[in-house]
Amino acid sequence: MTTLAERVLVACHRLTKAGLHRNEAELDAEVLARHALGWNRATFLMRRPESPPPIFDARYDLLVKRRCQREPVAQITGAREFWGLEIEVSRDVLIPRPETELLVETTLKFLEDRTGPWRIADVGTGSACVAIALALEFPRAQITATDISQTALAVAQRNVATYGLTTRVSCHLTNFLDGLSGPFDLIVSNPPYVSDQDIETLAPEIKLFEPLTALAGGPDGLGPARTIAASAVSRLHPEGWLVMEIGAGQSPAISAIALQAGIQLVSVYPDLQGIPRAAVMRHPEQR
Incomplete structure (x- = not known):
């Protein structure tokens, strides 16, 4: 009898030969085995000495x-965890990264009133x-979510609906802040910056499976950051903040x-690897 653990070990060897590091493989x-079986990790660990169900082999091999x-595993399984939430993903959207959670953490430092509208x-x-994540942290907030990709917005809208937020999170097809007047208390962005x-x-x-429009930031990677900073000034409330991943x-x-945009840079916060990641700016009239 070949056990589930043995089948997963064989798969690990295949993945290593395909170029993955041993730990990642x-x-x-394991993640793919649990996905094929529909099991949580506790069930998997308990039953891995057993022989897998008959349907497992063909499904797992694929x-x-x-x-x-x-x-990417997230595209194979169709989901990735972010801020403790299961988020649907596809090839139409950037897979959420742990470092992007810093945008949420940083926002919580500056918008201290969780009940503010x-x-x-x-x-x-x-x-x-x-x-x-922000809508759940700020239950009275109204959030405008923009993207230049209609297919990405379709994924966004499904995720918003999954969490029952359609009355508070509206999705708009536009380039960055084009067509939005504000004023906003917060503008947050993880723009393309490669x-x-x-x-x-x-x-x-990344290169073969994630959307280039969500990655490519121009010659120095900072073209989108310049556009967002410049357009944020006229769209921020005088007490408003811009938090942007770099x-x-x-x-x-x-x-x-x-400086060129006429907005005040307050700080740049590092991620867990110590890399400066979340740039915080504020309206020039704010003191």
Whole structure:
């Protein structure tokens, strides 16, 4: 009898040969097995010494084959956890990253009143993971989520509906802040920030499977940041904040971008790896 644990070990070897690091291969092999079985981790750990159900082998083999082709696990399973929430993802949206949770954490530092009727714009919403997290943290907030991709907005709208937020999170097809007047108490964004020269160096999971429009930020990666900072000034409430994710090595340029846009740079907060990641700016009239 071949056990479930043995089948997962074979899959791990296949994934390692496909180019994944051993630790990643072990995790992905287990996640895909649990997805194929519809089990949580506790059930999987308890039953892995057993022989798997008859339907498992064919289903699991297909999932592992997709991962060997470097398709991201989140796209294979159709979901990724963000801020403790299960968020639907597809090839039409950027897969939520742990570092993007810093946008939510940082917002909580500056919008201290959780019950305030805040007006928030989530620019380049993608899956709407940030918009949904903020809507749940601020139960009276009204959030406008924008994206340039209609297919991304379809995913966003499904996620918003899943969490019962359709009356408080509205999705709009537009480029960044175009067509929005505000004033907003907060503008938050995880814009494209990969430079042209770095696009080709991205991992296959990113370069081949995630939308280029959500990644490419122009020659230096900061084109979208400049556009958002410049357009935020006229759309922020005088006491409003702009919180924006940036890439590794881009922190020194943010000061010049803020100065050129006429907005005040307050701080740049690091992520868990110590990389400056969340740039916080405020309306120029705020003291």
